[in-house]
Amino acid sequence: MHELSLATSLINLIEREAAKSGFMAVLEVQIEVGDLSGVEADAFGSALELLVSDTILSGAEITILRTPGHGKCNTCDREFLMTTRTDTCPGCKAFPSEISGGEEFRVVSMVAE
Amino acid sequence: MCETCGCGTETHDHDGHTHTHHGLTHTHDHPNKKVVNLNMDILSENNRLAERNRGYFEGKKVLALNLVSSPGSGKTTILEKTIGKMIATRKIFVVEGDQQTARDADRIEKSGAPAIQINTGSGCHLDAKMVHQALLKMEVENNAILFIENVGNLVCPAMFDLGESKRVVVISVTEGDDKPLKYPYMFQTSNLCIINKTDLLPYVDFNVETAMGYARQLNPNLEFILLSATTGDGMDAWINWLKRQ
Ligand SMILES: Nc1nc2c(ncn2[C@@H]2O[C@H](COP(=O)(O)OP(=O)(O)O)[C@@H](O)[C@H]2O)c(=O)[nH]1
Ligand SMILES: [Mg+2]
Ligand SMILES: [Zn+2]
16 A cells, blocks of 8 residues: 555656656656665565656656665664664674665656757 | 567567566666665655755644654544643644544534544554644644644554654553563654653553663653543643643
């Protein structure tokens, strides 16, 4: 459910941006979804597939780039990869850590004509 | 069928780049194609509308609170009791997004505050545009409190800024004290956590300190209020919190 409304947000954004520049078709879109963004990348991709027909994105090649979660431990300063927001530090087991990557949920670019 | 060349075969080559749609591979020329760097947050439109709402609230000195919880944690009951206690001294308005019970807006109006029900359809959260549209239908007076009861869901509403002054997450003691760990994003984005239905503490396995400990780890600035909307226990602390904002 969540991903459907997020997919609608993306389609609306692309339609607005394409209209601004007078594009008739969008051929490619690059999206970035961070592992800690709260968005399930696969479900988001499926939701898009379901919704793009009859929009300017119909037929477009949609690439979803996953960015890994990064954290820096508040206790020992160790930097490590995070798969969830509640991961503890692998060094000292402390929590929480400062999240420094993986929260992205954005459109990087599009190819349009 | 390939929309560009009209041919019906699955794979064929023209000069130019290759792309796939509907499982078919094609190659065409797209002489006018342009690469556009967008670098935009997908929720940027919502964020923009949320900032507009926020400006409107600040201009009118309205305290706008976004109430989020799982279904049935007691948001509507808390609002009914709060209105009963405060309406004599403070203007209160309510935007109802929760549809667990179809009559939430009626319940609110019966307790004495104007309410407007937003129809979210199958939507799992309110967004800034829905709140904006509700505000067009209901004139919120200066210095009032506006309660926005979000859809019962601790996942989706976390990502959608409504332009609220503060976010209040409600959990009830029947939901398990590890709730914060299951929905970290919501607890990280909230300002106050109400632990409701404390009248049921003797009957359930819920350790208040454990729940607060988890939530504090996620968000050291989170405030807490223990409440029983049913018995009224803790209502004074909640009302005082509202007055302090
Ligand atoms: N025992 C107890 N029940 C409560 C309390 N607050 C709400 N409830 C009950 O919980 C159910 C759901 O409440 P409601 O306010 O509709 O929850 P909402 O979905 O968050 O708006 C109702 O049956 C309420 O009577 C409380 O403090 N104690
Ligand atoms: Mg309700
Ligand atoms: Zn550490």
